[in-house]
Amino acid sequence: IEKNKLAEQKWKKARRYLFWAQTVPFVEGIFASGSLALGHTGKESDLDVLVVAKSGRIWLARLLLSVCMSLLGVRRKNKDRIAPDKICLNHYITTASLKIPFESLYNAQGYAHLVPVYWRNWEVVERFWEENGEWTGKFLSSWELPDSYQRRAIRRNHWLGWTRTGLEKFLDWTGLGGLLEKFSRKIQLARIKTDLPGRITADDRQLEFHPYSAEKDIIKKYNQNIVRLNFFGDYQESDSGLR
Numbered sequence: 757i758e759k760n761k762l763a764e765q766k767w768k769k770a771r772r773y774l775f776w777a778q779t780v781p782f783v784e785g786i787f788a789s790g791s792l793a794l795g796h797t798g799k800e801s802d803l804d805v806l807v808v809a810k811s812g813r814i815w816l817a818r819l820l821l822s823v824c825m826s827l828l829g830v831r832r833k834n835k836d837r838i839a840p841d842k843i844c845l846n847h848y849i850t851t852a853s854l855k856i857p858f859e860s861l862y863n864a865q866g867y868a869h870l871v872p873v874y875w876r877n878w879e880v881v882e883r884f885w886e887e888n889g890e891w892t893g894k895f896l897s898s899w900e901l902p903d904s905y906q907r908r909a910i911r912r913n914h915w916l917g918w919t920r921t922g923l924e925k926f927l928d929w930t931g932l933g934g935l936l937e938k939f940s941r942k943i944q945l946a947r948i949k950t951d952l953p954g955r956i957t958a959d960d961r962q963l964e965f966h967p968y969s970a971e972k973d974i975i976k977k978y979n980q981n982i983v984r985l986n987f988f989g990d991y992q993e994s995d996s997g998l999r
Contacts, residue, residue, distance in 0.1 A: 763795040769841050770803045771910050773830045774873055779916040780820045781924045782813035782933075784851055785880045787870040788908065790844075794869050802832050802844045806870060808880055811852035813933065815940035818848055818963060846965040851880060853961035855887040858996035861978070862971045864895035872905050953999045971995050 770792060777783055790804030791797040809817035825831035825843050832842035849856070856867055867888060872881045889899045927933035941960075950956045952967035972995050979992045 759796050759798065762799065763792065763797045766792060766797050766801065766803060766841060767908065770805075770843070771873065771908070773803070773825065773828055773843055774805070775910045775913070776824055776828060776916070777821060778874060778910065778913060779920050780817065780824050781920055781927060782810040782817040783821055783874075783920075784808045784810055784877070785872065785875040785884075787872050787884075789847070789866065789870050793871045800838050800840045802839045802842045804844045804846060805873075806847045806849070807845060808854070808875075808884070809848055809850050811850040812960075813937055814848055814850050814960060814963060815944055816933065816937045818845070818944065819936075819940045821845060848963040850961055854880070854884045856891075857962075858955070858964075859891045859894070860971065860975065860996035861895045861993045862975055863996050864892040868892055868896055868899055871908050873908050874910050955996075955998050969998055972998050 767788075770788060774786055777786060785808035787793075787806040787808075788804070789806050791801050792803050807817070807821065822831060822845060825845065830841070830843050832839040832844040836842065856863065875881050885899065892899045924933075927936065945958060948956065948958045948965075949967075950958060954967040954969035954971075955964060956967060957964040975993055975995045982988055982991060982993075
């Protein structure tokens with residue numbers, strides 16, 4: 757109960773911060789994830805989100821959203837070991853790559869509890885659920901849109917939306933969008949460390965930063981409990997292919 761109360765406080769902060777994300781060009785949708793989505797946070801918990809970017813603009817969307825959250829002073833940085841109430845931008849996908857390729861019981865539970873908080877077009881949310889419903893169905897008995905998403909959604913602001921649309925049209929019309937996308941890709945790839953344990957994915961379809969993921973240890977403990985029960989034969993789960 758205490759964690760649920762704390763989660764409500766963190767939800768208010770997350771929605772206040774992400775309100776400004778609707779002015780960022782090429783951001784098509786944002787889902788709350790992790791302990792925030794589960795409503796089971798601790799005092800030191802950060803605010804995890806999954807970002808859907810326009811196809812062909814994932815690197816630029818990441819750069820601009822990072823700048824936006826940094827200006828607000830709420831972006832979790834790589835050096836932060838503990839970052840309570842900071843926005844953790846650790847996962848980006850695009851409108852052309854909505855399906856999550858890393859299948860496991862652990863990930864199925866995580867993605868099934870995502871809560872949409874911002875979307876430009878509701879079709880993106882529906883497509884995300886459709887494209888991930890099949891593989892999550894291998895692990896879960898149900899995959900349904902959370903009932904709470906409507907009250908979790910950020911308040912829309914027409915002025916911010918018009919600003920975003922104007923910026924997008926300017927960047928695309930002048931060709932700056934493509935140039936900045938290439939530039940953003942180059943500088944970010946130079947900074948991303950892909951040799952860390954866990955999973956770091958960095959390409960034009962997906963950016964995922966989960967180094968030192970807890971998935972492997974949690975799956976291991978899960979399997980140990982299955983063996984201890986001595987009821988399910990040789991049934992064991994595997995992780996999603998971590999380093």
